[in-house]
Amino acid sequence: MKNLFLILRKLRLLWVFLLLHGISLVFVVRHFRYHQSVLFETTSPLTKQWWTWIKEMEHFFFLTEENELLNRELTRLRRQVLQQQIQSESLCWSSDTSLSVPYKWLPARLIHLTLNQSQNRFTIDRGSLQGLRADMGVIGPGGVVGVITQVSPHLSTGLTLMNEGQGLLLSVRLKSSGEFGNLVWDGKSSCCARIEGLATHVKVQPGDTVETSGLSSIFPRGLPVGYVTKKRTDQDVEAGHAYIRFASRFSALDHVLVLDYTYQAEQDSLEKPTAP
């Protein structure tokens, strides 16, 4: 550092010269239009490149904000799609427009997620103070993510679809044929799962969409769960199995939406078995 200062001091005449010469050049360029146009022509590609870099950097730093905006927009559009879906399927007969969409979508952000456990869990940054409760569905940009199991005032945690055993049993259906089945994860891969309980006559093609069946109070019908990955063997047909790839990319999840079914409590109490 000391040497650097010594070098700079030694070259002080050069700095004075460069400064005065630079000021003179600025005067020259400001005085003559020809010089201005030459300078503009020479430096415009550099200036353009420079501003492109600046813009790219700005975009990078404002990605979080943009993501928030996109998520809000996604929430709005999903709500719109759902409204149209419900209206087209005449699921809602109420003339009260405030009740025409029995679902609400609340944006949230994933703050923790496990991928290599037998029961994989997630945690989101919204809790009971924001109106979240257990048994609410969670979806990501691709499709279904999981279900909330516990809530605290500020956070919520739940099970993802990557769940071995009876932790989360999701009823699904094939979009092409409307046949129902249950989603089962065998714990082998974070991308794939199996559908069980398909009838033997059901034809399944690779690429077929598997979606929520709507037979529970957690998810409405038609939310993507996954896509069939391979043709069924005779053994699979016999067992009623089909193999799918999850619609959600769990390893890249960030923003999610929590689904709030307005009539969930009503439906649950109605479906509760009564004592004979």
Place this chain on the structure above:
Amino acid sequence: MISFLSYLGRSILFLLIEWLLIARLEPGPGWAPILYPMFFFSLPVQFSAAPRMLLGFSFGLILDLGLGTGGLHAAATTAMAFVQPFILRYFLSVDERENNLKPSPKSLGWLRYLWMAFWLLLVHQFFFQLYSLFTLGAPGLLLFRWLGNTFLSLLLIGLVQGLFYKKKA
């Protein structure tokens, strides 16, 4: 103080000559002989480099204001003032430098004086013509104007020195 006033007076005189006389010569497009570097040649050898540059810059800028040349003279004169100590070190002996010599045909001799003036004018004219043309796309024209104006200015300075200082001596 007297010396300062004398230099101030001479600088004003050179500025007036440049504005009122030399700038009106116009021997042709692109031709602009100059006389004022003579004032800088005559500065004492021990005149520090930084004040020399500041003087060159302010002199050039005032000249530019009068002639409407932006900062062409300021840039060129600053460059000339920057290299002047190095050129003087090359042309003058240690004794001459220690005696704080004021370069003139009388003190240096005509040959040494013109030779020193030539190199300084070469630097001055290089930057002046380069920033005037403001392009590297016409190297021939730049070279022609650079050398042409250097020799023309050198001739003018030689003539003025011959006319005035010779009689004085």
